[in-house]
Amino acid sequence: MKRHFVTIKDIARELNISVATVSRAMRDTYDVNQETRQLVLKKAQELNYKPNFNATGLVKNSSHNIGVVLPTITNYYFSTVITGIQEVAYKKGYNIVLYITNDSAEREMDILNELSLGNMDGLLVCVSSDSRQNDHFEQIIADGIPIVFFDRVAHDIKASKIMQDDYHGAYQAVEHLIQQGYKKIAHIAGPAGLLFTERRMEGFLAAMKDHRLPVKKEWIIHSGFSRDFGEKDALQLLQSRTRPDAIFAVNDRKAIGAMLALKKKNIRIGKQIGIIGFTNDPMCEIISPSLTTVEEPALEIGRKSCEFLLNHINKKHFQVQELTLPTKLIVRESTMRG
Amino acid sequence: MKRHFVTIKDIARELNISVATVSRAMRDTYDVNQETRQLVLKKAQELNYKPNFNATGLVKNSSHNIGVVLPTITNYYFSTVITGIQEVAYKKGYNIVLYITNDSAEREMDILNELSLGNMDGLLVCVSSDSRQNDHFEQIIADGIPIVFFDRVAHDIKASKIMQDDYHGAYQAVEHLIQQGYKKIAHIAGPAGLLFTERRMEGFLAAMKDHRLPVKKEWIIHSGFSRDFGEKDALQLLQSRTRPDAIFAVNDRKAIGAMLALKKKNIRIGKQIGIIGFTNDPMCEIISPSLTTVEEPALEIGRKSCEFLLNHINKKHFQVQELTLPTKLIVRESTMRG
DNA sequence: AAAGACTTCGAGAACGTTCTCGCTGATATA
DNA sequence: TATATCAGCGAGAACGTTCTCGAAGTCTTT
The missing domain is CATH 1.10.260.40 (lambda repressor-like DNA-binding domains)
Structure with missing residues (x-):
């Protein structure tokens, strides 16, 4: 001992x-x-x-720890982001310490009020999907602790933010569907109120509008991010008066849920209903037919977020900045009509 | 600033x-x-x-940080283990700090010689697949830093270890194949030298022996843990003089790789060749046909590892202990002959 | 009334570093 | 020769806590 x-x-x-x-x-x-x-x-x-880092930290007033607050780590996107964060943090001699919110605003609050958080040199955060109040972030910022938001950012907070290009990614996805000949395009979205969900929605709407295609209210469904919700949403779409011939899902997990549901109903993916997701989870290649999707630069988002944060921590003056990284359309079988 | x-x-x-x-x-x-x-x-x-934790840590000589050293976090098993670890660590007021080895022994060495590691109250480690030398662990133990190994444990080190019941899980998997009527069963294993790989091998061999089924050398292949290796191994099996009618894969990723390869060759999974994996990755439910597998208690392994470590850290005297958690067979379509 | 026990608190050292100040001796400059 | 410059080093304070020791006051016991 x-x-x-x-x-x-x-x-x-x-x-x-x-x-x-x-x-x-x-x-x-x-x-x-x-x-x-x-x-x-x-x-x-x-x-x-x-x-002894406690001693150096005590005189230098730093811990060389940066906190990472995110909803979960058991999916491809987040675990990849963390890998990117860890990569640059490690190189610069910083530890990353994980805080998992389980996508609960309540737990997020608890964590942000945690004692240990005050001992972080900075914070990397991806807000939980049901957090509407942002006072706790304001408090942290007021305390002078640098924060960088990634992926899911808080609307109204004045802090650095890093996201993928959700608008254009969505636009490109929907345009791809249109080029493939799909016309009645539905969108199964995430919970309302999250910036990236809204941006993808905007991209969807803009593409539809630019191509003069009608958008029906019943073709737009807001719900959670998990596979289950994808299944439910797809079944709901099948009930609508005019059935869509394509689905743009807010992420791959929901897209896969939708595929599973449709396959159960013996609907032929691609031919009868085209499906496109978002993220490029490895599952896309495993499911049959393989899932067309929009690739997110997860690793790069992790790296850049951490670089930003370390700049904030070490620079005397830092500007709040926002960065949007490009996405990439990856075409596979689920949007093939042939 | x-x-x-x-x-x-x-x-x-x-x-x-x-x-x-x-x-x-x-x-x-x-x-x-x-x-x-x-x-x-x-x-x-x-x-x-x-x-100020630096101050308290300085006088109490502790950091309330525990280091987690593991090959990767971008897969289901590891990200779930971490979730379990984080859960109990958080409750007890400990931070977890991540070190990712990318499954490279060299990087593992670098990390273990890292300065910051000396400032951890304890270590949770899952060794990289190509690490044979264990001197660096001995050194850490000699320094008096508590270590708990999980999943992939170092053979010869005297330290606490937590694993799933690889032997019986494998035995049960192979027995299930046999009960389904498969007789020529191959095993695509992990790299030689890792304890859990060997245990699964032993379970495989024992089940075959108990049911008086012959085991051919060419039906046993050692290679890496990734999907690619699964594909390669499967193709290699197809080349063998007598083609196996079932494959027991060391993990789900390899099993899925094998399935993908076989599907490309138009071999009907289940009917012509049965396949069973290990882990119960969510991908098992997504692939078609769905993959029969042996579920690992990943979350529980994470929790228990962390509990063990915290005991080691806080108890004056601690006994080195080993714990084996049960696995569970999950039958799906890939082992259905009908 | 004296002695003891208990409650509550303060002074100051300690933890392992970094940092500021100043000292010494050597070298360069006038 | 006297003075300025500089390289190299030591003493001691500081960082924010905890811990040990002892003192002052109150309460109990005889």
Whole structure:
């Protein structure tokens, strides 16, 4: 249990020099003799010295921890984003510590009021789908803790934001459907109130309008993000007076749910009803027919978010900035009429 | 950039009491008057005081951080394990900080020699598939940092280990194939040298032996864990002199790779060749035909690992212990001959 | 009334670093 | 020779807590 650590003092004692000099040597400041420096480094190695981050953090007033607050990690998009975050954080010597909200606004609140959060150098957050109030973020920002939002961003908060190009991705998706000859296009969307959901909706509507296609209210359904909701939404669409001949889903999971539901009803995906998703989850290639989708730059979003945050943390002055990364249409079988 | 924090001293000054008393009040020790305690708590709330973990950590010699070292997080099993870990860690006030090895022994070494690791209160690790040398773990253990291994454990290390019941899971899987009438059963395994791979192999061999079925060398293939390897292995099996009529894959991803390859060759899964996987990845339900598999208790493994580690960290004396959690056969279409 | 026990609190050291200031001795400048 | 410059280093404070020790006051016991 009790472990004893080698400190800078031990090195100083063994070398008969002051702790100040050892500290200088470790940090390679200008005012230390290179010879003594080598001596110190050698001795440090020999004693297996590891710096104590609590001590450095205490004087420098930083923890080298950045908090990542997100709804879940058990899906392709989020786990990939985290991988990107971790990659750049690790390189710069920062730890990332995870906070999972389970997509619950209540839990999100709890987490943001958490003690430990105050000890983060900065925060990367993707808001939960049912959080409407944003006061808790305001509070954190007021406390002076840098925040970068990614993917699902809070509307009204003045903070840096990184998203994929949801509008154009959606536009391109719908245009692809239209080019394939589908005309009666439905959209199964996410919960209302989330910016990226709205942007995809706008892209959908714009593409329909530009191609002079009618949009029926009953072809637009708002619900949750999971596969189950995709199934339900698809079944609901089948009930509508005029049945759509294509579905644009807000994400791949819902698209896959819809496919599963339609397959059960013996509807031939592509031929009878075309389907397109969003994300490019590996599942797209596994399901049959394979799912056409819009690829999101998840890894890059993770990397860039973290880079932004580290800039915010280390720069004296930082501008709030927004970044939109491009998406890419990936055509597969689910939108093939042939 | 510069943020000013409310400290215990501020509270003491405003209340005209000593820092020691404030500290006592915050920790609710026995030797503090309940009235003054309430006063302190009220003032703390009022000033929005947040304890500084660097300071407490420095005197208590702990960081309340536990490191999680694992190959990747972008798959179902690992992301679920992490969710379990995070769940209990959060409850106990510990942060989890992620280290991703990308399944490379070299990177694993780098990470374990990392400075920041020395500042973890404990480690949860799942070794990378190509790591043979375990000296770096010995070193950490010698440093007195508690370690718990999960899933992929290092053979020879004396440390606590948590795994699913790979042997019986495999046995049950193969027995299920046999009961379905398959006789020529192949096993596409993981890389040799990993304990759980070997255990699944043993389960496979035992079931075959108990049912007096022959095992051909060419029906056993060792390779990587990814879908690509599953495809390759399946194609290789098709080349063998006597073609197997069923495949037991070491995990779902390989099983799915194999299915995809066989489907491309117009082989009817189930009828001509039965396939069973391991993990119960959500993809099993998505692919067609759906994939029979052995469910792993991923969430529970995450939870238990973390509980073990926290015990190790907080108990004065701890016994190294090993825990094996049960698996569960989940029958779907890929092993239906009818 | 004296002694003991208990409650409540303060002073100050300690944790392992970094940082500021100033000192020493050597070298360069006048 | 006297003075300025500079390289290299040490002493000690500071960061925000906890912890140990002891003191003051109150209450109980005899």
